Amino acid sequence: EVQLVESGGGLVKPGGSLRLSCVASGFTFSDAWMSWVRQTPGKGLEWVGRIKRKGDGGKTEYAAPVKGRFTISRDDSKNTVYLHMNSLKIEDTAMFYCTRSKGSYEIDYWGQGTLVTVSS
């Protein structure tokens, strides 16, 4: 059974940093493209960024609102993907989901999410 378990969310002040983690199980992690998607009541679901498997170059790609502030990395030995968030803004407040996809195709599995609140 595929499982994605996020952690690391919490309350942070504007301008602060946070690192989210996602531990995966139930599939060959090193073969998967992993992504982060966030959800807010006002803006709905928004793709944040993704990291390709090493076999596809391990490249990262980001949505415009987070480019330059967020970084995705992976540790295939730990079946873990990370989202490093810097210079956080109030509008980054959201539920963050770790997701798996078959390459650049559809997202087929989601974690349960971890809540990030940016507030002074």
Add this chain to the structure above:
Amino acid sequence: DIQMTQSPSTLSASVGDRVTITCRASQNIVSWLAWYQQKPGMAPELLIYKASSLESGVPSRFSGSGSGTEFTLTISSLQPADFATYYCLQYHTYWTFGQGTKVEIK
């Protein structure tokens, strides 16, 4: 960037009704479209991929159609478990979600 326009934003229906939700893409995405169902407090779940392929384990009352820029999700006979919010996702160029359609009890 590819924009996805989903309609309606809310839909009131009764058990047994046939329900249709539409997603329009701002440019041709061929058939690179998926549909998800999300219930309150839960993560989205994949229903349909490549516009019309049913994900394993999803009831056959769900179906998808369309190509190019216009797509539909149809629930042939709405069941109590189907009251939820539905999202489309284009994956032709990166990923963009529709704004969601909440299916509520009439």
